[in-house]
Amino acid sequence: MERVVDWFSLESLGGLNWGVEVFAVVTVTLIVRYIAMRMLKILGRHLEKTENVWDDALFEAAHNPLSWFILIFGLLWAIQISDGYLQTELFSASNLDLVRQITFIVLITYFLVQFISLAEARILDNLKKEPSSEQTRFDPTTLHALAKLLRLSVVISAALVALPTIGIEITALLAFGGVGGLAVGFAAQDLLANFFGGLMIYLDRPFAVGDWIRSPDRNIEGTVESIGWRLTIVRTFDKRPLYVPNSVFNTLALENPSRMSNRRIKETIGLRYQDASKVGTIIEDVKSMLQNHEEIDANQTLIVNLNSYGASSLDFFIYTFTKTTNWIRFHEIKQDVMLKIIDIVHSHDADFAFPTTTIDGIEALIPGSNS
Numbered sequence: 001m002e003r004v005v006d007w008f009s010l011e012s013l014g015g016l017n018w019g020v021e022v023f024a025v026v027t028v029t030l031i032v033r034y035i036a037m038r039m040l041k042i043l044g045r046h047l048e049k050t051e052n053v054w055d056d057a058l059f060e061a062a063h064n065p066l067s068w069f070i071l072i073f074g075l076l077w078a079i080q081i082s083d084g085y086l087q088t089e090l091f092s093a094s095n096l097d098l099v100r101q102i103t104f105i106v107l108i109t110y111f112l113v114q115f116i117s118l119a120e121a122r123i124l125d126n127l128k129k130e131p132s133s134e135q136t137r138f139d140p141t142t143l144h145a146l147a148k149l150l151r152l153s154v155v156i157s158a159a160l161v162a163l164p165t166i167g168i169e170i171t172a173l174l175a176f177g178g179v180g181g182l183a184v185g186f187a188a189q190d191l192l193a194n195f196f197g198g199l200m201i202y203l204d205r206p207f208a209v210g211d212w213i214r215s216p217d218r219n220i221e222g223t224v225e226s227i228g229w230r231l232t233i234v235r236t237f238d239k240r241p242l243y244v245p246n247s248v249f250n251t252l253a254l255e256n257p258s259r260m261s262n263r264r265i266k267e268t269i270g271l272r273y274q275d276a277s278k279v280g281t282i283i284e285d286v287k288s289m290l291q292n293h294e295e296i297d298a299n300q301t302l303i304v305n306l307n308s309y310g311a312s313s314l315d316f317f318i319y320t321f322t323k324t325t326n327w328i329r330f331h332e333i334k335q336d337v338m339l340k341i342i343d344i345v346h347s348h349d350a351d352f353a354f355p356t357t358t359i360d361g362i363e364a365l366i367p368g369s370n371s
Contacts, residue, residue, distance in 0.1 A: 022078045025077050025078045026074065029073075029075070029077070033070040036066055036067075036070060037066075040059055057122055060114075060118055061115035061118050065107045065108070065114070068110075069104075073103070076099060076100060098166070101165050102162060102165060105158055105165070109158040112154045113151050116147055116154070120144070120147040124140055124143060145227075194231070194246045195246070197246030197247040197248070197249055198227065198228065198229045198230065200250065202227070206249070206256060207256050208224065209224050209225065210223065210224060210258070211258040212256070213234065213254055214256075215255065218248070220234060220244060220252075222242060223235045229246070230246060231245060231246065232245075232249070258325075262297055262300055262321035262325065263325055264319070264322075265318060265321070265337060268307065268316075269315065270310055270314065270315045270352060271314045271316070271350055271351075271352060272313065272352070273314060273353070275314075278350045279306060279314055279316065281348060282344060282345055282348055283304050283306060285344045286304050286316075286341055287302070287304035289337075290318065293337065293340075295333045296320055296337075300320070301320070302321075303317070304316065310353070311355070314353070318337075318341075322334075
């Protein structure tokens with residue numbers, strides 16, 4: 001009977017100690033987590049006042065991984081304490097070490113991916129606030145490409161570090177991948193062609209998201225909506241999405257009207273033959289009007305000359321460039337130029353020609369005529 005009483009006393013004392021230790025570990029974990037989160041929040045408020053985007057992204061990306069790091073490692077600490085009382089194989093030191101290593105790798109990967117994504121978003125916001133017309137400068141398309149490559153590199157590196165941790169040899173995996181890669185390469189030729197096509201788009205930058213592109217070789221015209229590793233989405237002018245495989249851009253000629261420096265006005269105007277004596281003066285006035293027009297780029301080619309003797313008109317042409325490249329604004333300027341040409345022609349008591357036919361000797365064909 002005394003032995004039974006002693007056994008129950010020891011078990012009660014051990015359970016009490018176990019409960020106190022676990023409670024203390026959980027309490028310390030929660031306190032440390034609270035302090036760490038408060039410090040990150042305070043530092044984040046101070047760093048938001050600076051113009052540097054990297055520190056903001058760093059502290060915001062560290063918030064969730066650090067919180068999970070403290071909670072998970074506190075939980076593992078409590079489990080390790082419990083193992084001393086429960087004596088189970090499930091909570092052995094080797095298993096707990098494996099969980100710690102995997103957790104550390106996953107959280108570091110999560111932090112780096114979050115940091116890259118947040119930095120990308122903040123840099124993109126700065127580019128939108130301060131856009132640059134220089135095509136060689138850092139642009140959103142290059143930013144998205146670099147962010148994708150960095151995230152992919154982080155995930156692959158994490159996988160290569162984690163595999164030996166869980167007992168998978170990388171050398172055997174690479175050997176299997178080398179043999180299987182040949183079969184996959186033949187089966188996925190189009191996929192690889194599209195991937196490298198997307199890579200060439202990112203490197204050569206023939207267009208960026210938001211550009212208006214047009215291909216004289218294929219029926220492709222619209223605004224670039226997104227550039228992926230396999231497909232580029234072009235929104236046509238009737239608002240239909242056009243999904244173009246990236247490999248297509250390696251074999252076609254492509255125009256990018258969004259990067260034109262000016263828009264051209266090229267028109268032919270026909271005057272009546274009876275106003276032949278006024279054509280020179282009209283041409284000079286039209287040329288002077290274009291040279292003094294505030295929306296016409298005087299640094300570009302400007303031509304106003306008599307061009308040909310038409311069947312019913314004396315034709316002169318205008319060839320000039322507007323300062324703007326905006327499609328809507330260009331047509332407004334072109335309309336203003338055309339209306340001013342009308343005013344110039346009419347101010348000289350001249351008029352525009354239209355197709356006419358003159359028949360000579362018609363009296364001889366009329367019955368009863370004197371001839």
